[in-house]
Every structure is written in C-alpha cells, then in structure tokens.
Amino acid sequence: MIRTITYREAINEAMAQEMRRDPSVFVYGIDVADHKRIFGSSKNLVEEFGKDRCFSTPLSEDAMTGFGLGAALNGMRPVHVHMRVDFMLLAMNQLTNMIASYHYGTCGAFKIPMVIRAIIGRGWGQSWQHSKTLHSWFAHVPGLKVVMPSTPKDAKGMLISAIRDDNPVVFIEHRWLYDVIGEIDEKTDSLSLEGCQVLREGDDVTVVGVSWMNVEAVKAAEVMKKRGINIEVIDVRSISPFDHTTVIDSVKKTGHLIIGDYDWIHCGFGAEVATRVYDSCMKELKTPIIRLGFANAHCPCTRPLENEYYPNAINIIRAVEEKMKLPEADLSGEEFYSYEKKFKGPF
Amino acid sequence: MKSLNVELYRKMYLIRRAEEKIREHYLEDEMKTPMHMSMGEEAIAAGVCGALKSEDQILGTYRSHGIYLAKTMETDNFFAEMYGKITGTSKGKAGSMHLMSPEAGLICTSAIVGSHIPVSVGAAFANKLTGNKKVVAVFFGDGAIDEGVFWESLNFACLKKLPVIFICEDNGLAVHVPADERHGYKSIADIVRKFDCNVFESDSTDVEVIYNLTQDALKMMQKNGSPCFMYLKYYRYLEHVGVFEDFKAGYRSREEFDVWFKRDPVHFQRKKILQTLSENELLELEEAIDKQIENSLLFAQKSPLPEYTLAYEDVYA
Ligand SMILES: Cc1ncc(C[n+]2csc(CCOP(=O)(O)OP(=O)(O)O)c2C)c(N)n1
Numbered sequence: 001m002i003r004t005i006t007y008r009e010a011i012n013e014a015m016a017q018e019m020r021r022d023p024s025v026f027v028y029g030i031d032v033a034d035h036k037r038i039f040g041s042s043k044n045l046v047e048e049f050g051k052d053r054c055f056s057t058p059l060s061e062d063a064m065t066g067f068g069l070g071a072a073l074n075g076m077r078p079v080h081v082h083m084r085v086d087f088m089l090l091a092m093n094q095l096t097n098m099i100a101s102y103h104y105g106t107c108g109a110f111k112i113p114m115v116i117r118a119i120i121g122r123g124w125g126q127s128w129q130h131s132k133t134l135h136s137w138f139a140h141v142p143g144l145k146v147v148m149p150s151t152p153k154d155a156k157g158m159l160i161s162a163i164r165d166d167n168p169v170v171f172i173e174h175r176w177l178y179d180v181i182g183e184i185d186e187k188t189d190s191l192s193l194e195g196c197q198v199l200r201e202g203d204d205v206t207v208v209g210v211s212w213m214n215v216e217a218v219k220a221a222e223v224m225k226k227r228g229i230n231i232e233v234i235d236v237r238s239i240s241p242f243d244h245t246t247v248i249d250s251v252k253k254t255g256h257l258i259i260g261d262y263d264w265i266h267c268g269f270g271a272e273v274a275t276r277v278y279d280s281c282m283k284e285l286k287t288p289i290i291r292l293g294f295a296n297a298h299c300p301c302t303r304p305l306e307n308e309y310y311p312n313a314i315n316i317i318r319a320v321e322e323k324m325k326l327p328e329a330d331l332s333g334e335e336f337y338s339y340e341k342k343f344k345g346p347f
Numbered sequence: 348m349k350s351l352n353v354e355l356y357r358k359m360y361l362i363r364r365a366e367e368k369i370r371e372h373y374l375e376d377e378m379k380t381p382m383h384m385s386m387g388e389e390a391i392a393a394g395v396c397g398a399l400k401s402e403d404q405i406l407g408t409y410r411s412h413g414i415y416l417a418k419t420m421e422t423d424n425f426f427a428e429m430y431g432k433i434t435g436t437s438k439g440k441a442g443s444m445h446l447m448s449p450e451a452g453l454i455c456t457s458a459i460v461g462s463h464i465p466v467s468v469g470a471a472f473a474n475k476l477t478g479n480k481k482v483v484a485v486f487f488g489d490g491a492i493d494e495g496v497f498w499e500s501l502n503f504a505c506l507k508k509l510p511v512i513f514i515c516e517d518n519g520l521a522v523h524v525p526a527d528e529r530h531g532y533k534s535i536a537d538i539v540r541k542f543d544c545n546v547f548e549s550d551s552t553d554v555e556v557i558y559n560l561t562q563d564a565l566k567m568m569q570k571n572g573s574p575c576f577m578y579l580k581y582y583r584y585l586e587h588v589g590v591f592e593d594f595k596a597g598y599r600s601r602e603e604f605d606v607w608f609k610r611d612p613v614h615f616q617r618k619k620i621l622q623t624l625s626e627n628e629l630l631e632l633e634e635a636i637d638k639q640i641e642n643s644l645l646f647a648q649k650s651p652l653p654e655y656t657l658a659y660e661d662v663y664a
C-alpha cells in the first residue's frame with residue numbers, strides 16, 4: 001500500500017521500527033527527550049522504549065560521542081542526535097581519531113555500528129554558527145559513511161539501513177526537508193546507503209543535487225521545462241561511499257553538468273564530483289562543469305545577505321542558461337520556495 | 348596470600364623484563380614504533396589488572412605495555428607488534444601505542460590523550476544495560492585530567508551510575524611539564540570527591556596495596572553503584588618517549604628518581620615473596636619468564652612483515 005508521510009515522520013518511524021526490532025538500538029543526545037523531541041523526530045520514543053533507550057544528555061558533545069563508540073564496541077547500536085551539525089565540531093576528535101579508525105586499527109576485532117544524526121539548516125537568521133553542513137569534512141575520512149537523504153522515502157529506508165549497518169554512519173538531515181511530503185510504500189524497509197537516484201529525467205543538462213539542493217533543482221527543472229529544456233536531476237544521497245555511475249551515465253547523455261552542492265565550494269564535495277566526471281568522460285562534456293554552493297563567506301543573519309549566501313533554483317536556472325546560451329529569462333512570475341511560507345522559526 | 352603475591356610478582360617481573368628486552372634491542376632500529384615505557388608503574392598495572400576478573404574490560408593510553416602484559420601475560424603477539432609483524436596484536440598496523448587483546452579484556456589503547464575515557468563510559472553503559480556484570484577500567488595519565496573530556500565523562504558516569512573505574516596514573520609530568528605548571532588546584536582527588544564518585548588514593552609502590560585498593564573499589568561500586576576514581580602516584584623511570592633515562596635534561600633530577608627507586612615495585616615485591624618462596628623457586632619462576640620473553644623475541648624477529656594489501660583491509664566492516 002502506498003501512503004504519504006513527511007520527512008519528519010519518516011525519521012520517527014524508522015527510529016521506532018528499529019528500536020522495536022532490535023533491543024540494542026538506543027537514541028540519545030542533547031534535548032532528544034524534551035517536549036519538542038528534535039523537531040518531532042523522536043516523538044513517542046521515550047514513552048515506548050523508556051529512559052534507558054531514549055535520553056537527553058549533558059552538553060558534552062565530545063564525551064557523548066566517545067560514549068557512543070564505547071557502547072557500540074560492546075554490542076549496542078547507538079544513534080546520537082545533534083540538533084545542529086555545528087555542534088559536532090566539538091566531537092571531531094572522537095569521530096575522526098577514534099570512531100573512524102577503530103575497526104581498522106583493531107583489524108576488524110570491533111565493529112562500530114553507530115549512527116550520528118545531524119541536522120543542518122538554512123534561514124530565519126541562524127547566522128554563522130547554526131548553518132553549516134560539513135559533509136565533505138566527514139566524507140574526507142575513511143571508515144565513515146556519510147548520507148544525506150532528500151526524500152521521505154530515503155529518509156526512512158536509509159535510516160533503517162544506517163542503524164543496521166556495522167559501520168559508523170553520519171546521517172545528515174536538512175531542517176527544511178522535515179515538512180516535505182512524499183510517497184512511501186508500506187513495505188519500505190531498508191534502502192541502500194549507496195548510489196544516486198534520478199529524481200527527474202531529462203536529456204539536456206545534468207544537475208547533481210545535495211540534500212536541500214534537490215528541491216531547488218526540481219523547481220529549476222520545472223521552470224526550464226516550460227522553455228523546452230529538460231534537466232536531469234540526480235540526488236547523490238550518499239556522499240561516502242560515493243558511487244558516481246549514475247552521474248557519469250547522465251553526463252554522457254547530456255554533455256552538461258551543474259553541481260548543486262550544499263556547502264562551501266572550495267575543497268568541497270563538488271570538486272570530487274567534478275574530478276570523477278573529468279576522469280570518466282571529460283571528452284563528452286560540451287561545456288565546463290559549473291559548481292554551485294555557499295558563498296565564500298560566513299552565513300550572515302539578515303535576510304538579503306542570507307539569501308545571497310545560499311544557492312537556490314534561480315542560480316541553477318542561470319547556470320543552465322549559460323550552458324545553453326539562452327538569454328536570462330524574466331522569472332518574476334515564478335513562485336520560488338521561501339521560508340516565509342512554511343518555516344516560521346526560530347528553529 | 349602466597350600464591351596471590353607470587354602471581355602479582357610474575358606480572359611485574361614480566362613487564363620489567365619485557366621492557367628491558369625492548370631497551371636492549373631498540374637501537375637496532377627494527378622496532379620502528381614510538382615506545383612510551385611503563386618502567387616504574389608496574390605495581391599499578393599488575394595490582395589493578397590482578398584484582399579485575401578476566402572478563403572485565405580495560406582501556407589505556409600509548410603508555411600501556413604494563414597493562415597489556417599484566418592482563419594477558421602474553422609476549423609473542425606483543426613483541427611481534429613492536430616489530431610490525433603479521434603475527435602482532437594488530438598485524439603490525441598498530442605498534443606500541445595501540446595494543447589490544449579483546450579476548451583477554453583489553454579493548455584497545457589510544458594515543459590521543461584522554462580519548463578513551465568517554466569510550467570506557469559507553470562500554471560500561473552497554474555492560475550495565477545487558478546486565479553482564481563486567482566492570483570497565485580505564486587508565487590515563489595526569490595530563491588527561493587537563494582535558495575537558497575527562498570532566499564530561501566523569502560527570503556522565505556519576506550521573507548514570509555506571510560500572511567504570513577511572514584510574515589516573517600520576518607521574519607528575521605531562522611530557523616534561525609538571526603538574527604545578529598545569530593545574531589551578533591542589534588536589535584532584537578532593538575535587539572528584541565532590542562528584543557522586545568513590546575516590547581512592549595511593550602513592551604506594553607495593554602491588555599488594557594497589558591490589559587491595561582495587562578490591563575495595565570494586566566492592567564499593569558493587570555496594571553503591573557509583574563509579575570509582577583511583578588516583579595513583581608513581582615515578583616514570585625513563586624519558587617520555589624512548590628507552591633512555593633523561594635526568595640530564597634538567598627538568599627533573601636523579602635524586603628524585605633515587606628516592607622512588609629505593610622502593611622500586613619489582614624489587615619490593617621480590618623481597619616480600621622471598622619470605623614465603625625459596626630462592627630457587629623464585630629463580631625458577633624468573634627463568635621461565637625470561638625464557639618466554641627470549642622465545643617471543645625470536646618469534647617476532649622471524650615472523651614475516653605483512654603484505655602491502657593489508658593497508659586496505661578493514662577500512663569498513
Ligand atoms: C590530545 C593530545 N594532546 C597532546 C598530545 C601529545 N602528548 C602525548 S603524551 C602527552 C602527555 C600526557 O601526559 P599524561 O597524561 O600525564 O601521561 P604520561 O605520558 O605521563 O603517561 C602529550 C601532551 C596527545 N597525544 N594528545
């Protein structure tokens with residue numbers, strides 16, 4: 001049976017389902033069990049599974065990350081939640097020096113089946129300490145898996161897989177995606193943590209999207225469709241390991257690539273995608289690759305600057321026009337996603 | 348008490364002799380791994396590990412020859428790891444600073460100061476939740492209490508009443524910097540006592556004292572459920588890293604060493620067990636260990652180095 005759910009519900013269902021199935025799964029983190037329940041994603045978990053398996057923690061990101069490692073190597077499956085990925089910076093030692101290398105250094109004697117859920121965001125004046133993404137930092141380190149689902153179906157299926165996976169998985173959720181509604185098959189269980197997904201087919205230009213940028217890319221595709229341009233939107237889903245075959249196949253077809261990353265561009269994931277494409281099918285590119293991402297600055301608070309900082313559908317449309325040698329269209333009649341509509345803040 | 352004291356001596360003698368063997372061969376430059384020697388702290392390693400049950404778990408630092416040998420009494424894989432050989436504890440991937448023996452309860456050792464402290468708390472949480480009665484003991488130096496993660500971990504273990512023993516081995520130095528240049532307080536034990544934690548202190552080099560103190564800690568934890576903090580002093584005989592003395596460097600004096608060496612843990616225990624063991628029995632025991640070490644050294648030297656493909660193994664599970 002097909003039904004529709006929000007991304008928020010998808011995360012919550014995956015958590016509850018896995019905690020029911022496997023008593024070694026537990027979830028913890030700052031504010032996990034308060035009345036707001038991490039934007040609703042940990043709703044009902046403490047009621048159903050008790051305080052031993054769902055608890056709020058002291059404000060100790062470093063220790064609580066190492067704590068997860070210790071629990072994992074003794075057979076538990078911890079899910080550690082961070083309300084903002086920015087707070088994970090206090091846990092980089094445990095993540096990078098310890099968790100990522102534990103299986104390797106112990107020659108496989110220990111498995112670290114740990115999930116770290118981190119929420120990223122945008123908008124409503126979050127400014128520079130509540131607005132990062134950092135997926136390329138995590139993906140840089142061998143031993144970690146890094147995924148960024150953009151649909152409710154992936155959110156549920158990939159979280160289930162992440163929890164069952166015997167490796168540490170950084171699971172990055174965009175706050176704006178929480179309200180996205182999508183179809184899900186009642187039978188949806190685990191979905192692969194690897195590989196891209198074509199969200200929309202097209203022959204003219206390939207747009208690779210990361211997390212929220214897929215929403216922007218689909219919007220751009222709808223707009224360009226009216227002008228007879230068919231954009232293929234590819235959701236990368238998984239930053240590490242990154243299986244580029246879908247991207248390569250698409251670029252071979254279209255000859256044009258725009259990478260809609262959701263972070264700073266310099267030394268970022270977009271450079272990795274571009275290199276893979278140059279390595280595999282450089283000669284098939286008709287135009288140079290365009291990389292989009294955050295402005296090379298820190299996220300400012302006030303609205304016009306914040307809007308400038310983040311990439312969006314209009315940036316994608318302009319990049320497509322550049323590639324297709326089209327004049328800049330008048331977009332004043334188009335309705336673009338804006339946080340005034342859904343996202344009221346403060347979180 | 349006779350067999351216990353003999354057993355504790357065997358542990359300490361093994362540690363001392365294995366490290367002397369390392370000193371003997373280190374300059375051949377075949378053991379290419381930074382050695383942080385345990386010499387001087389044998390009573391702590393042997394006393395604590397001797398008091399723990401074999402299924403109890405321990406974690407440590409880059410300075411963990413002592414606890415590895417005390418917990419495992421094994422030297423083949425130990426020396427092979429020093430030589431980077433395929434027969435080593437981690438097939439040569441880890442070296443001196445990341446020893447492990449999961450079967451013997453040594454989870455692993457880590458070279459980032461303080462980094463195993465929260466891991467021990469998580470391991471204890473898992474043990475408590477599964478009700479397997481295992482205790483976790485984590486060893487760290489006086490430098491680790493400078494790190495924020497120590498305080499975060501202590502707080503959480505006390506809050507959740509987790510079965511973990513924090514063992515602070517205070518040699519008064521972090522590399523070459525003494526405690527009074529690092530600590531804005533006099534007594535760490537006094538501070539930790541303010542937490543819901545059982546605190547034990549000793550500067551004894553008598554392994555039996557450390558053993559009994561650990562038993563007290565285990566009993567206390569059993570009784571009130573709170574974690575334990577053991578604050579144990581010792582003197583580091585050699586340089587911070589490497590196999591030499593460094594009294595000429597100027598940051599500490601040989602006189603200081605002489606005071607501690609008068610009550611050297613290995614010599615002290617040797618004298619003690621000679622009250623119950625004949626000289627011959629003792630020599631026999633020592634010879635057996637010397638032979639074990641000699642054989643292990645040969646085993647390690649003869650073992651092959653790993654194939655280059657090992658570099659890519661076990662990145663992911
Ligand atoms: C986080 C971190 N900072 C710095 C170092 C470099 N370092 C290695 S050992 C050491 C001193 C640690 O002293 P202590 O904890 O007292 O242990 P000891 O060497 O005395 O056994 C330092 C600063 C490190 N390994 N990790």
Ligand SMILES: [Mg+2]
Pocket residue numbers: 488489490516517518519520521522
């Ligand atoms: Mg020290």
